[in-house]
Every structure is written in C-alpha cells, then in structure tokens.
Amino acid sequence: xxxxxxxxxxxxxxxxxxxxxxxxxxxxxxxxxxxxxxxxxxxxxxxxxxxxxxxxxxxxxxxxxxxxxxxxxxxxxxxxxxxxxxxxxxxxxxxxxxxxxxxxxxxxxxxxxxxxxxxxxxxxxxxxxxxxxxxxxxxxxxxxxxxxxxxxxxxxxxxxxxxxxxxxxxxxxxxxxxxxxxxxxxxxxxxxxxxxxxxxxxxxxxxxxxxxxxxxxxxxxxxxxxxxxxxxxxxxxxxxxxxxxxxxxxxxxxxxxxxxxxxxxxxxxxxxxxxxxxxxxxxxxxxxxxxxxxxxxxxxxxxxxxxxxxxxxxxxxxxxxxxxxxxxxxxxxxxxxxxxxxxxxxxxxx
Amino acid sequence: xxxxxxxxxxxxxxxxxxxxxxxxxxxxxxxxxxxxxxxxxxxxxxxxxxxxxxxxxxxxxxxxxxxxxxxxxxxxxxxxxxxxxxxxxxxxxxxxxxxxxxxxxxxxxxxxxxxxxxxxxxxxxxxxxxxxxxxxxxxxxxxxxxxxxxxxxxxxxxxxxxxxxxxxxxxxxxxxxxxxxxxxxxxxxxxxxxxxxxxxxxxxxxxxxxxxxxxxxxxxxxxxxxxxxxxxxxxxxxxxxxxxxxxxxxxxxxxxxxxxxxxxxxxxxxxxxxxxxxxxxxxxxxxxxxxxxxxxxxxxxxxxxxxxxxxxxxxxxxxxxxxxxxxxxxxxxxxxxxxxxxxxxxxxxx
DNA sequence: ATGAAAGCGCTAACAT
DNA sequence: ATGTTAGCGCTTTCAT
Numbered sequence: 001x002x003x004x005x006x007x008x009x010x011x012x013x014x015x016x017x018x019x020x021x022x023x024x025x026x027x028x029x030x031x032x033x034x035x036x037x038x039x040x041x042x043x044x045x046x047x048x049x050x051x052x053x054x055x056x057x058x059x060x061x062x063x064x065x066x067x068x069x070x071x072x073x074x075x076x077x078x079x080x081x082x083x084x085x086x087x088x089x090x091x092x093x094x095x096x097x098x099x100x101x102x103x104x105x106x107x108x109x110x111x112x113x114x115x116x117x118x119x120x121x122x123x124x125x126x127x128x129x130x131x132x133x134x135x136x137x138x139x140x141x142x143x144x145x146x147x148x149x150x151x152x153x154x155x156x157x158x159x160x161x162x163x164x165x166x167x168x169x170x171x172x173x174x175x176x177x178x179x180x181x182x183x184x185x186x187x188x189x190x191x192x193x194x195x196x197x198x199x200x201x202x203x204x205x206x207x208x209x210x211x212x213x214x215x216x217x218x219x220x221x222x223x224x225x226x227x228x229x230x231x232x233x234x235x236x237x238x239x240x241x242x243x244x245x246x247x248x249x250x251x252x253x254x255x256x257x258x259x260x261x262x263x264x265x266x267x268x269x270x271x272x273x274x275x276x277x278x279x280x281x282x283x284x285x286x287x288x289x290x291x292x293x294x295x296x297x298x299x300x301x302x303x304x305x306x307x308x309x310x311x312x313x314x315x316x317x318x319x320x321x322x323x324x325x326x327x328x329x330x331x332x333x334x335x336x337x338x339x340x341x342x343x344x345x346x347x348x349x350x
Numbered sequence: 351x352x353x354x355x356x357x358x359x360x361x362x363x364x365x366x367x368x369x370x371x372x373x374x375x376x377x378x379x380x381x382x383x384x385x386x387x388x389x390x391x392x393x394x395x396x397x398x399x400x401x402x403x404x405x406x407x408x409x410x411x412x413x414x415x416x417x418x419x420x421x422x423x424x425x426x427x428x429x430x431x432x433x434x435x436x437x438x439x440x441x442x443x444x445x446x447x448x449x450x451x452x453x454x455x456x457x458x459x460x461x462x463x464x465x466x467x468x469x470x471x472x473x474x475x476x477x478x479x480x481x482x483x484x485x486x487x488x489x490x491x492x493x494x495x496x497x498x499x500x501x502x503x504x505x506x507x508x509x510x511x512x513x514x515x516x517x518x519x520x521x522x523x524x525x526x527x528x529x530x531x532x533x534x535x536x537x538x539x540x541x542x543x544x545x546x547x548x549x550x551x552x553x554x555x556x557x558x559x560x561x562x563x564x565x566x567x568x569x570x571x572x573x574x575x576x577x578x579x580x581x582x583x584x585x586x587x588x589x590x591x592x593x594x595x596x597x598x599x600x601x602x603x604x605x606x607x608x609x610x611x612x613x614x615x616x617x618x619x620x621x622x623x624x625x626x627x628x629x630x631x632x633x634x635x636x637x638x639x640x641x642x643x644x645x646x647x648x649x650x651x652x653x654x655x656x657x658x659x660x661x662x663x664x665x666x667x668x669x670x671x672x673x674x675x676x677x678x679x680x681x682x683x684x685x686x687x688x689x690x691x692x693x694x695x696x697x698x699x700x
Numbered sequence: 701a702t703g704a705a706a707g708c709g710c711t712a713a714c715a716t
Numbered sequence: 717a718t719g720t721t722a723g724c725g726c727t728t729t730c731a732t
Contacts, residue, residue, distance in 0.1 A: 018703045055725035057404035089456055093449025094647040103439040111568040115467050136403040242651045275653045297444040301592045303625045322708045368719045405709035408724045
C-alpha cells in the first residue's frame with residue numbers, strides 16, 4: 001500500500017495556511033508574505049509535493065502540450081481502418097531532416113515547460129484522431145508537417161478553430177499560419193552554382209511535383225538557368241527518397257548521357273544520384289557536379305560530401321512553435337506566414 | 351465570443367437522462383437500455399460533444415500518455431542549466447534506428463488510444479524534468495532509450511515507483527524491466543559469416559565500450575572467431591557515428607593493412623568504414639568484406655548495400671510498450687526482461 | 701496579504 | 717437499468 005502523493009491541501013495544512021496561499025506561492029503570484037513563502041516552500045520540499053496536472057488543466061484549460069504531427073497521404077474514404085501502426089513513422093524518420101525539426105521545436109518548448117506529443121496523420125482515421133485529441137484538450141495546438149500537398153488536416157483543424165501552424169504553405173489555401181522556405185531562391189542558388197562552375201548541360205531531379213515546394217525548387221532552378229541562356233532543362237521527377245533519386249537519375253542519363261551538372265531536390269535523392277552516376281562511370285564532381293537540398297546529416301556522411309542548399313530547419317521549426325504559442329495565448333488571432341531564406345553550402349560534390 | 355464546448359451535463363440534459371448514464375454510454379459500460387443508448391449517441395453526434403480529458407484524468411488517475419525518452423550522457427552536477435534546446439535531438443534522429451523505434455511504439459499505442467510524448471534527458475536538469483513530468487501525472491510511465499550506460503534516470507524513476515521500461519540492460523542493475531537483444535549472438539553471426547566467406551584476417555570496429563551492448567557484440571564476435579582458430583582479433587573503438595567508424599577503420603588499417611574482413615558494430619560506422627576502405631584502394635567486398643549491425647535504412651541506401659545483423663527494433667519497441675502497459679495496469683509488479691534474437695541479412699558488402 | 705468558497709467536467713459508489 | 721451524490725486537486729473570484 002503505497003501512500004497517496006501529497007496534495008495542495010496537505011501542504012496547506014502542514015504549513016498552517018490556506019490552499020489559496022500555497023497555490024499563489026507555487027504560481028509565483030505576488031502579494032504573499034516572504035516569511036510565509038519560505039514556510040510553504042519548505043513544506044513542499046519536505047513532502048516532495050508535485051502539483052497534479054490534470055487538476056490544474058481542468059481549471060486553466062491548458063494542457064501545456066502541443067501535438068507534433070506528421071501528416072501523409074492516405075484518403076481511405078473508409079471508416080476507421082482502426083489499429084495497426086505504420087511503417088510511415090520509420091519512413092519519415094529515415095530522412096534525418098526530421099531530427100532537426102524536433103531539435104528546433106524542443107528548443108522553443110523546453111524553457112516554457114511545454115511538451116510535444118508525436119502523432120501521425122496518414123489516414124483519415126488518424127486525422128480524426130488528431131482533431132479529437134485537440135478537442136479533448138489534450139494538446140493546446142498542433143504543428144503540422146505534411147509530406148503531401150492537399151492535406152485535409154489543416155482545414156479540419158481550422159474549421160474547429162483549433163490552433164495550428166503548418167510547415168509549408170497549404171495547397172488548399174486553408175486559413176492557417178505557416179512557415180516556409182523561399183524554395184525558388186533555393187533552386188536559383190543551385191543553378192547559379194552549377195553555372196558558375198562551368199557546367200554546360202545541366203538537369204534536375206525534382207521532388208513530387210504535386211508538392212508546391214518541389215514545384216518551386218524546379219521553377220527557381222529553371223528560371224535561373226534560362227536567364228543564363230539555357231532555354232530548357234531536362235528533369236525527372238523523384239519522390240524525395242533515396243531510391244527514387246537513383247531511378248530518376250538513371251532515366252535522365254538514358255536521354256541525356258552528356259549531363260555535367262545535376263541538381264537534386266533533396267539530399268537523399270542527391271545521394272542516390274551520385275551512386276547511379278558512379279555506376280555509369282561518371283566521377284562526381286569531375287564529370288558531373290551534383291547539388292542537393294536540405295543539408296541533412298546524410299549530406300556530410302556520404303562521399304563525396306554534398307554541396308547542398310541548406311534550409312534552416314531548426315529556426316523554422318522553432319518559429320512554428322513560437323507562432324503557435326501566440327495563437328494559443330490569443331496574442332495573435334489572424335493567420336500569418338514567415339518565409340526563410342536558404343543558403344548554399346559548398347562541399348565536394350559540386 | 352465562441353460558445354463553450356458542450357459538457358457531459360449538456361448532453362445529459364438534452365437527452366433527458368443523468369450524467370452517469372451518458373458517462374456509461376461513452377465508456378461502453380453494460381446495463382444501459384439500447385434505446386437510451388441511441389438517444390444519447392444521437393445527442394453526442396449532434397452537439398459534437400467530446401469528453402474533457404483533464405476532468406477524466408483527474409478521477410481515473412490515468413493520462414493515457416507515456417513518455418518516450420531518449421537519454422544521453424551529461425552529468426552537469428550543476429543546478430538547472432535551464433532552457434536551451436539540444437542538438438542532441440538531431441543527433442539521435444540522425445541514426446534512422448530511432449524511426450523504427452517510434453514505429454513499433456506507435457503500433458502498440460495507437461489501438462489503445464495512448465500517446466507518446468517525446469522527451470530528452472541529456473542533462474541532470476532534463477532528467478529531473480522527466481521525473482517531475484511523470485509525478486505530475488502527465489504520463490503514466492516511461493520508455494527509456496539510453497545512449498550511454500550508467501544512465502542515472504532508471505534508478506531515479508525506480509526510486510519514485512514510477513513505471514518504466516528500458517531499451518537495453520541497465521548498467522547499474524536498477525530494478526527495472528528491460529528489453530534487449532542477444533548482442534553476443536549478433537557478434538557471432540557476423541564472425542561466422544566473414545569466416546565462412548573465407549576471410550583470413552578479420553577485425554572489428556566496436557561501439558563505445560562503456561556500453562554493455564558494444565561489449566557484448568565484441569565478445570560474441572571475438573569468441574566465435576577464437577573458436578575457429580584465430581586467437582586474437584584487432585579492434586578499434588568507435589562511437590556509433592559515421593565519422594567515428596571512418597576514423598577507427600583508418601587506425602585499424604594503419605596497424606593491419608592486410609585486413610580482409612571487417613565487422614562494424616553498427617551500420618553508420620560500417621558505412622564510414624566502407625568509405626575509408628575505398629579511399630585506401632580496397633574494394634568492398636572483393637578486397638575487404640564488411641558486415642554492419644542494426645539493419646537501419648542506411649544499410650540499404652549506401653553502396654555497396656550492407657550485409658548486416660538485424661535487430662527487430664519494431665518488435666522490441668512494441669514489446670517495451672506492452673511491458674510498460676502491464677506495469678501501469680498493475681498486471682505486472684516485478685521487473686522482467688525480454689531478449690530478442692538478431693538475424694543476419696546478407697546483401698552486397700560481405 | 702490571506703482565507704472561504706465555488707466550481708472546472710468527469711467517474712464511481714451507492715441507492716433505488 | 718438509472719439516478720443521486722460525492723469527490724478527484726487545483727485555481728480564482730470575492731470577502732476580509
């Protein structure tokens with residue numbers, strides 16, 4: 001029979017004051033006699049008292065928790081496909097990109113003693129679960145990372161008036177805040193670097209073109225190249241995965257064996273591209289220069305090390321958390337957007 | 351002024367029954383007239399009622415949440431070093447290994463509508479935070495993944511009687527449940543494969559030898575090799591990171607240029623090893639066969655694809671969640687341990 | 701500056 | 717089978 005943990009009541013009795021006073025001391029509210037404060041703090045220390053957070057949330061209506069949701073495709077119009085986990089998680093975390101996101105989020109949350117709950121919204125059942133979670137007050141808001149455009153989740157949340165902030169501009173112009181990168185500028189940076197290096201036949205492996213981000217990187221790249229006198233750029237669509245990058249590069253090479261410069265829309269694909277190039281007897285960067293995107297851990301780990309367009313993921317994620325917090329506190333009522341600038345990191349591949 | 355969300359009371363009034371009855375319907379408790387059930391469900395549907403989870407937790411004393419904690423070194427005896435995030439997160443997620451963990455955990459949690467809160471415990475302040483979190487009742491238990499042995503966290507939790515399950519046997523024999531891999535068998539698998547392949551001069555790049563897992567992999571490897579007539583095996587200690595694997599391999603090569611078989615204690619290091627070998631003009635696997643460990647995403651992504659010892663991470667993580675759940679429910683009171691068997695996955699590197 | 705008292709929304713005995 | 721009642725542990729007016 002382990003004894004019940006002490007409550008506010010216990011502390012109050014022990015300290016010879018009222019619950020209200022103890023509560024004030026705990027929440028750092030002014031107007032409490034310093035002497036009493038000491039007594040109370042002493043009792044708290046001695047008893048090892050910890051406030052019960054359910055009781056507190058019940059009255060403050062705050063969970064001090066936010067949902068960190070990774071949203072994917074999957075529209076299984078069906079009802080609740082129920083249980084079973086999801087290789088989706090492993091897939092998402094395979095791109096080290098997400099580690100930097102978590103890092104940025106934690107940096108903001110920790111000093112405010114808020115905490116992130118990890119959620120996946122890859123099916124309509126899972127999306128409903130996210131909405132329910134917030135409506136139950138288990139989280140005060142959501143940070144959403146969609147791997148596909150046309151994600152229905154933001155609109156669902158907006159319709160319920162639940163605070164949320166997206167990573168990347170929503171496809172359907174839902175009225176929600178978002179943080180994004182100037183992807184076109186990123187594409188331009190890559191193009192100019194390849195051009196400046198003297199590449200004459202350049203091509204690009206894009207991300208899924210249903211994603212605005214992938215579109216924009218392509219557009220920025222293409223425009224910059226056109227501005228330098230190359231009217232059309234061969235491209236092949238990939239899926240932001242290692243294997244899709246390799247496959248796309250193989251296709252590109254079949255049509256255009258003379259390529260000497262390649263821009264892959266993320267590092268994973270750039271790595272796949274380098275491998276295929278090598279298999280085709282091309283040296284990187286001597287025969288073909290390759291530029292990636294993101295600057296994820298893999299960019300430094302592979303050989304040659306990747307020259308890449310870096311997104312300041314940590315800052316972007318922390319900013320998302322900050323904006324979300326403003327919405328939660330009511331300090332901000334209208335949706336806003338914050339756009340970050342990418343920068344080129346030159347290593348060995350180009 | 352947005353209207354308050356409906357409460358149980360509202361639903362009860364609307365349905366013409368008592369709160370208790372509505373509560374019974376929601377919690378699926380028998381002994382409720384089917385007709386009434388329908389009415390109640392109708393009202394819930396119409397009003398969009400969602401139970402407030404703080405209120406529920408207050409009485410059930412369950413948060414339906416577990417802490418997913420990644421614990422690291424850092425003993426800053428100092429007080430609260432306070433705020434600031436941690437590149438620790440990015441570092442941890444850089445090993446795709448963790449994605450599989452999340453996958454396994456979610457698989458178990460989701461059907462039980464429990465949720466994971468992500469926490470990092472890399473400093474003593476952060477460890478205290480984890481303990482406080484559980485004591486506040488914000489999570490019902492913790493799943494702990496330590497990157498270093500001698501982690502003080504398990505003992506702290508055990509001392510408070512807070513439910514937790516570790517990944518890997520604790521260094522200090524804290525009285526807590528854990529799930530682990532038969533690392534020695536893994537080392538043996540790697541050794542036998544290299545030997546069967548005909549390697550004559552084999553060596554190994556170990557993990558941090560302060561970690562029991564790294565020790566065991568080495569021991570299993572060494573014993574198996576000895577059993578086949580090779581009394582001593584050269585080894586170099588790494589740190590489970592890509593770069594440390596590369597560095598350790600370089601050292602090994604300096605002393606033993608004739609190596610023709612190499613076992614790296616994880617895939618990240620195996621990848622680093624392959625790169626260094628190539629730089630030394632050695633082909634993998636023709637000149638040197640390389641075996642990794644984990645079977646993380648990188649094993650399939652790098653070239654040559656890694657032959658590696660697979661840990662069933664998803665199953666292990668799901669098992670951790672199951673055991674934790676048993677502790678939380680009180681269905682299990684004594685600590686237990688579950689050991690999984692590794693298996694060899696043969697690809698191209700050996 | 702401090703205390704008394706009224707809930708927050710829910711579950712769980714207990715009574716019927 | 718359903719309703720009544722008593723809290724769960726905390727914050728927060730409102731008095732004093």
